[in-house]
Amino acid sequence: RPLGKMVVIQLGGGRGIGELAASSQTAAGRLKLRALAWLKPQFVAVARELAEEASRYLGGVPVHIMPNGVDTERFQPAAVRKEELRSQLGWPRGLGFLYAGRFSAEKRLPWFMEIWAELIQKSGSDAFIAFVGEGPEKDFILRAAETGRVARKTFFHAPLEDPAPAYAAADVFILPSVSEGLSNALLEAMSSGLAVLASRVGGTAEAVEEARSGFLFTAGDPGDLRVQLGKLLAHPELVAAFGKAARRRVEEDYSLDSV
DSSP: OTTOOOOEEEOOSOTTTSHHHHHTTSHHHHHHHHHHHHHOOEEEESSHHHHHHHHHHHOSOOEEEOOOOBOTTTSOOOGGGHHHHHHHHTOOSSOEEEEESOOOGGGOHHHHHHHHHHHHHHHTOOOEEEEESOOTTHHHHHHHHHHTTOGGGEEEEOOOSOOHHHHHHOSEEEEOOSOOSOOHHHHHHHHTTOEEEEESOHHHHHHSOBTTTEEEEOTTOHHHHHHHHHHHHHOTHHHHHHHHHHHHHHHHHTBTTTO
């Protein structure tokens, strides 16, 4: 204030689990929120859902919507090299599902794995799934894979210094979170030409054009997930079309230049 400098604050996390909700749970956090509401800096959010949530905790402050951007030169489709990339990663042929990010509770990965295993067993699909990252839920994901008898179709990788080859080697990106801001991994996957299977939350619902670049389902709804996953398994030809649409979407609205 004394220096006359503009202050910009980006609101992090997703609805109900991000910085605003976390701050509201403590006395010090509530004091901070009151101070911010009074000082009125320039607030930025990556998705409309977060901007709407801000009104609950900060009152009528203006919030600018500014999505994350992705490097579309670094993250590109690599259809002609897919078999080579899979060989390097130790992945088989078949429809490849991928999750990249932290294995944390709000991502609902063990829950997703249970349903994925159920449908893979029923359909006899040659699909496989890979998880790139780390976090406290890894053992639960592995247990779900073993219980569902798909452990041999499940692959784990520690965080990769360069995740671009993993995206390019996969077909479908999954993001079953209960809440999201706007996932950088989602944008990287879409830029790499992957179809999306994700929960209809936060920036995901804004970035993914339903039934054009992917299928969305209601967060935590097993029936809805079964329906949407079943469509992908029954119509694998949709995956390539979705992937091309996802790439176009990112180029138009989420590239670093456009953002």
